Amino acid sequence: MRLHRLDVTAFGPYRDHQVVDFDALGADGLFLLHGDTGAGKTTLLDAVAFALYGSVPGARGEVRRLRCDTADPQTPTKVVLELTVQGQRLRLERSPEYQRPKKRGEGYTTQPAKASLTWLGGAPTEQPPAGLTRIDEVGRTVQRLLGMTVDQFFQVVMLPQGEFARFLRSDTAEREQLLEKLFGTQRFGEVERWFVERRRERGRAVEARTQRVRELLARVSQVCGAEPAEGANHQDWLADVEKRALRDLEGAQAEQSRLRREREAAEAALTERRELAAKVRRVRQANETLAQLAEQQAEHDAWRAEREAAQRAVPVLSAHRAARRAEQDRDRARADLAEAAARCEVDAEAPLAELRALAGARREEAGGLASLIPEAQQQQSDRRRVAELAARIAEDERREAELVAQQASLPERITAARQRVEEARHAELRLETVRARGTEVAGLLRIARDIPGAQQDVAAATTRAHQAVDAHQQARDRLQDLRARRLAGMAAELAARLTPGQPCPVCGSAEHPAPGEPVDDQVRAEDEENAQAAEQRAHARRDRAIAQAQRAQQHLEELIERLGDHTEPELAAELDELRAERDTLENTAAQLQQRTAELAELEASTQRLTNQLSELRTRIAAARSEHAALVTTVDQRQARLRDGCGEFDSIEQRRAHLLDLATRIERLVTARIALDDAERHLADQRNAVTEAAAEAGFDSVDAALAAERSEERRNELAAALAEVEQRAAGARAALASPELSGVDADTEIGLEEATEAATVAREAAERAAALAHRAEQRQREITQLAERLRAEWAELGPALAEYAELEALADVVNGRGQNARRMSLRSYVLAARLEEVAIAATRRLQRMSDGRYSFVHSDAAGARGTRGGLGLDVLDDYSGKVRPAKTLSGGESFLASLSLALGLADVVAAETGGALLDTLFIDEGFGTLDSDTLDMVMDTLDDLRAGGRVVGLVSHVEEMRQRITVRLRVRRSRTGSTLELQT
Incomplete structure (x- = not known):
């Protein structure tokens, strides 16, 4: 990877567009970024990191505030980087998220x-x-081309200020986390967790099997009633339990067989005695039955006579009941005839033919009126329809008046609704301005309220600064006084160190003829050193106090400048007004959607009302036409129906009256015929009763009726006589049977002794059977449990061996158990990588320290059994001893950290297979080095440059500025930082 050009605009302290030409800077392979503190040297490295990964290193990346505060609001913040990686030249452009003023209105x-x-x-x-153009796609492509993550980039390519020395001073845990990120060894941690989870799963399975074995042993102990002896072989104990259960079963079964035979003999004797006792009892019962029946013979004969008389009276009773029913029918016929005659309007004694003719005439007249009934029904329907039409016409005319009134008021309502919508829209637009102004006023009000506190801070800081200046001046005066007094007494101090016979350290003479005398209040060297240290501390406190006073004064001035001419009461009142206006505007703006919908509804109502009026008026015209036609038809039909009604209110009533009259005359005829038939039938039934009494052998009908018995009584007599005959026959049959032949009723049977003997034998046999059943059940259960227990033992053995092997392997992988170095698999891999880093870093550290220091990797376990493998110490060649890296001085720590960072960069680049790293940035404290050490560091950097790499340094050390020919100077002003290329 080689950088060519960097453009930054409104980024960090750079408010304007600035360009960094890395091709010109890196032409000699080594360049320097220098400038005042806070000018923006590190910001250029942040810009490179941001262009590549969208992130900046260290704590600055957590703030996420990259835009220049003094940049013009219309100037966008962006970073453009041109670079070549893996043979591809590309341009990266990024802009962070930031707040800008709105183009319309106020606010951000x-x-x-x-x-x-x-x-x-x-x-x-x-x-x-x-x-x-997508942020995620750009990020993935850059990471794929560079072959490293953002964390690896900050450790390999860009060594940020205060970051790369952290690896040297970190403890084992922190170093492990960093190495794991750089070398991507998470998969080895997954292996460790896999072994732990596998061991936990297998452990649960083994514990489950062991628990089943314990439960089965407990069940066997419960069944056999004995626990195995402590330390005894469980398998031998189980075999003894099985043998003992089998012996108990055989003994119980033999005892059960013997007692069963005794029970069978006793039950056979008892059965024989019971059969003889039953025969004697049956003979006695038969004799007693025959004797009892003989005593009741007269009563039984009376039952037979009563039953026979009741049976002969049955036909007479039937005929008598039929005669009574005929008499009741005649009485009902008389009552029906009287009722029919009372309801008729004709002579009830008239001939039947005349009555039938009168009924027919009334029915014929009613039939003639039937044709007028449909017209009467239609007349009623038409009258209802006329009323409905009249009501509908009135309702529609009322609705028409309402719609006309609504149509007339619509324009005014639409105008008002439009005004309400415009008011809500204006409130929505105004709301954003009011909110922005409210935020601004609230900020100014906070500033106004912070100013008194800031003024107090300035006064307190100024007082502390004056006190610190006075205290420093006093310490300085005391130091000067002590120095003057010590110079005055220096001769006496030297004389106190002289020894007779020893040469004077000043003149070399062994004789001391007139040594100086001590003066009063002698000042010692340590007194001067203490005073000098106190003066330095006072000076440092004075500088801090003055700086704090300046910062407090600067903060107060900034607050006053930002507040301007505003006052706290004015701002508070304005803020209250803005908040009240904001609440009103929010309420109005929230109703925009509702008001817009109301306006749309009113605008749509115009056409809807027009359509409704048209439909309504058409319906009114049709109803009026139908109403007039129906009124004419109803009047014409009413004249015809008036003649058919006569004196009745309707045709239906007159016709119903005629039909009812015909029906009553016909009922009168039917009642007269029924009465004649009932009287003839009654005479016939009375003759039949007299004949039936004579045929049954009774002297009169009353005698036959007296012999009547109820069916229940007759059944009782028949059942009682049948029972008497059955008892007598049964007793005689029992006495005559061969089974009871020769049995004496007076024979005595000893049944109790036989019953008791059988009961004793049966109870003994049942107890023996229960014992045998329990012994058999216990033996069967022990056998089943033994089979299951041996099967569990057979499976538990291999499982325990496998678990022991897995547990040992998991402990070794996780740095425990037989792992003497207490190193986990992940730590072991990281230790190997750290050893490579130590070897690569040692080559540079030996050169920069003139062969004095070397890195030593340690894989020993930590204190109190903690994991090891990531120890990193320093071998001091002057003493030949290994010492912790934390004991190095500031300059030595810088050399060790730089060597370690360069070695780490080489190993990580080789490990990740990333792009060739042609550019390296170092942002660290070179000011801790002396001149000779700085020469060694520069030689090491020259080696990097000789290998084709471009090294960029960030430092304000003047000696480095003189050594490096090409440099980029950063100048800072109140308007922002600028860049200047120097050679």
Whole structure:
């Protein structure tokens, strides 16, 4: 990578357009950026970094404020860099995000960041010829061409002020983080985490298997009721448990067989005794039944007579009920006839033929009126329609008047709505101006309120400065006084050091005839040194106090200048007015959309009202025409219907009256015929009752009715007689059966003794069966658990071995266990890279330190067991001992840091495979070096230049300015910094 040209505009302290020609600067391979402190030397390096990566190094990148504060508002901030990388010449142009004044109105707006890449010598085949304009695409392309990230760039190409020495002084953890970023060793950290996660997963699996083994051992112990002895072999203990369970099962099964046979013999004896007792009981029950039935014989005969009489009376009762029903039918027919005669308007005793003819005449008249019913119904419908039309015409005429009134008021409403919309739009435009002015006034008000405090700070700082000047003057006076007094007593001080026989350090004589006498209040050398140190401290405090007073005064002047002629009460009142106006404008502007919609609705209402009026008037005309036609038709039909109604209100009522009259006459005829039929049927049923009583063998109908019994009573008698016969037959059959032949009813059976013996035998057999079942279940469960336990043991062994191997390997990879150096895999890789850096940096450090210092890489573990591998010390050839880098002096630290940074740059460039780095920038404190050391550093930089690289230095050291022939001077003024090429 070689830089050609840099253009900066309104960037940092540069308010105008400035150009840096790196081709002219780097023609000799070494150039210098020099100038006053704060002039903007480091800003040029920031501009190069910003053009490449859109970022600046160090703490300046965290502020993200790159625009020049004094630049013209219309001048855009941008950086343009031309460079060649990997044979491709290109131009990079970037602009940061910043605030600029609005083109219209007051206030500020955000100018977004921009970036572009232009190919100057023809675009590569995979790139668009027009270049790139997206920030992310430009960033990816630059990083791909350079082959390094922004962090690597700041460590390899641009060594920023106060940054590259950090690597030398950092501890192991910080050095590990930086090396990991530079060399991209995150993948080794992933390997370490992979081993840890794999070990954790396998550990959980092994723990799960071990837990299952413990649970199975516990289950076996629970089942067999014994725990294995401490330290005993679990497999041998399991085999003993299985054998003991099998022996217990065999003994329980033998005892169960013996007791089962005893139970069967006792139950057989009990069954025989129970059968004999049942036969004796049956004989006794049969004899008792026959004796009881003989005693109840008279009662049973009375039941049979009562049942037979009730059965003979059944036909008489049926005929009697039929006669009563015929009598009830006759009574109902009489009542119906009386009711029909009362409702008729004719003679009820008239002949039936005359009544039938009268009913037919009424029906025929009603039929003639049927043709007028549809016209009567239509008449009612038309009258309702006439009323509806009249109401609709009235409603439409009222609606027409309302629409006409609305149409007349529309122009005035539209004008008012337009005024409201314009008011909201004006409020929206005015709001931005009021907000900007409010922000400005609020800032001025804060400045006005800060001025009293700033004035107090100036007074306090001025007082402290005066006190510091007085204190320094007193310290200086004391130092001068002590020096004068010490000079006065110097002879006595030298005389105090003389020893008889030893030569005088002044004249060389071994004799001291008249040594000086001590003076009063003798001043010693250490007194003078203490006074000089106190004077220097007072001088430093005076400088700090004066600087603080100047800064406080400058800050106060800036506040007063920014405030101008404004006063705090005026600003507060104006701010209150602006805030009230802002709230009013915000409320009005917020209604713009609503007011615009209302205006659009009113404008659309004009045509809508016209259409509605046209439709409404057409409907009114049609309704009036239909209403007039219906009125004429209704009047003509009403004359015809009046004759058909007669004295009734409607045709339907007259026709219904005629039909009802015909129906009542027909009902009267039907009632007279029904009464005649009921009287004949009643006479027939009374004769049938008398005949049925005689046929049943009763003397009279009353005797037959007295023998009546309910069906429930008859069923009870039949069931009782059947039960008597069944009991007698059963008892006689039981006594006559062969089974009970020869059985004596007085025989005594010993059943209790046999029952007790059978119960004892059955309980003993059940207990033995339960014990055998438990023994069998326990033996089966132990066998199953033993199979599962041996299977778990078989799987646990290889799993434990595999986990132990994985755990040991994971510990080694992560710097623990058998890893004696306590180095993780990532640290080991970084240590190898650091060793390469130390070798590359040692070559330059030995030359710059005239062979005195060398870097020593240490892979020993840290204190208190911390990880090692990234230690970096310095070998001092004068003492032959290794010492920490932090013990180096300021100049020595600079040499070591510079050597380490150059070595790190070489190794990182070789590791990343990036572009050839032809340009290198160093921004660091060369002022800590003496003349000879500076010569060595310049020789090392000459070596870099001889290798074809261009080295740019940033320094204000005068000796370096004299040594370097080509340099870029930065001048600072109140209007901004400028650049001047010097040779």
